Amino acid sequence: MPIWDSVCPQELAELTWAPPRDKQAEAAVKEDTSRSVENKIKVENTSSQSFPTGDAKKGAGLFKTRCQQCHTVVESEGNKIGPNLHGLFGRKTGSVEGFSYTDANKQKGITWDENTLFEYLENPKKYIPGTKMAFGGLKKAKDRNDLITWLKEEC
Numbered sequence: 417m418p419i420w421d422s423v424c425p426q427e428l429a430e431l432t433w434a435p436p437r438d439k440q441a442e443a444a445v446k447e448d449t450s451r452s453v454e455n456k457i458k459v460e461n462t463s464s465q466s467f468p469t470g471d472a473k474k475g476a477g478l479f480k481t482r483c484q485q486c487h488t489v490v491e492s493e494g495n496k497i498g499p500n501l502h503g504l505f506g507r508k509t510g511s512v513e514g515f516s517y518t519d520a521n522k523q524k525g526i527t528w529d530e531n532t533l534f535e536y537l538e539n540p541k542k543y544i545p546g547t548k549m550a551f552g553g554l555k556k557a558k559d560r561n562d563l564i565t566w567l568k569e570e571c
């Protein structure tokens with residue numbers, strides 16, 4: 417009997433079709449990677465349109481050294497020299513109960529989010545003329561970015 421009779425037809429089919437199938441698989445993988453690269457680019461684009469994620473660890477250090485003497489982000493710790501920052505994101509300026517704000521801070525009338533904080537923290541006295549927050553500002557964009565990233569996680 418001819419030799420190919422001893423080969424199971426399914427195996428034979430697999431043997432015959434293996435190379436094209438592999439190529440197909442390869443093509444699929446290629447397609448997948450290109451798609452995921454595309455997705456990545458898309459994600460990067462949207463995040464740069466809103467707010468790039470910073471280094472939260474560095475942000476925690478900045479809060480400790482630059483803000484903590486006057487603020488806490490822990491709800492139960494209440495107000496210190498400055499108002500409690502718990503729940504800050506999405507809140508209007510000057511709305512922490514029991515904190516005695518300046519009119520300037522109360523009347524600023526913006527909502528705290530990444531973008532308003534980014535501008536405020538560069539130079540608080542410029543953003544809110546008349547504020548009593550005695551803080552010169554974080555001049556480096558990266559510092560503000562890191563701090564806001566941390567605040568967003570903690571507040």
Ligand code: HEC
Pocket residue numbers: 479482483484485486487497498499504508509510511512516517518519520521522528537546547548549550551554
């Ligand atoms: C020396 C004390 C002090 C330091 C340091 C300080 N703050 Fe303040 N902060 C205040 C005071 C006081 C106010 C209220 C200002 C007012 O009523 O005019 C305030 C207000 C704010 C507000 C507005 C809150 C609201 O409800 O409208 C934010 C946000 C804020 N501080 C964030 C920070 C961050 C972040 C840091 C660190 C980078 C910081 N502050 C450093 C004292 C301080």
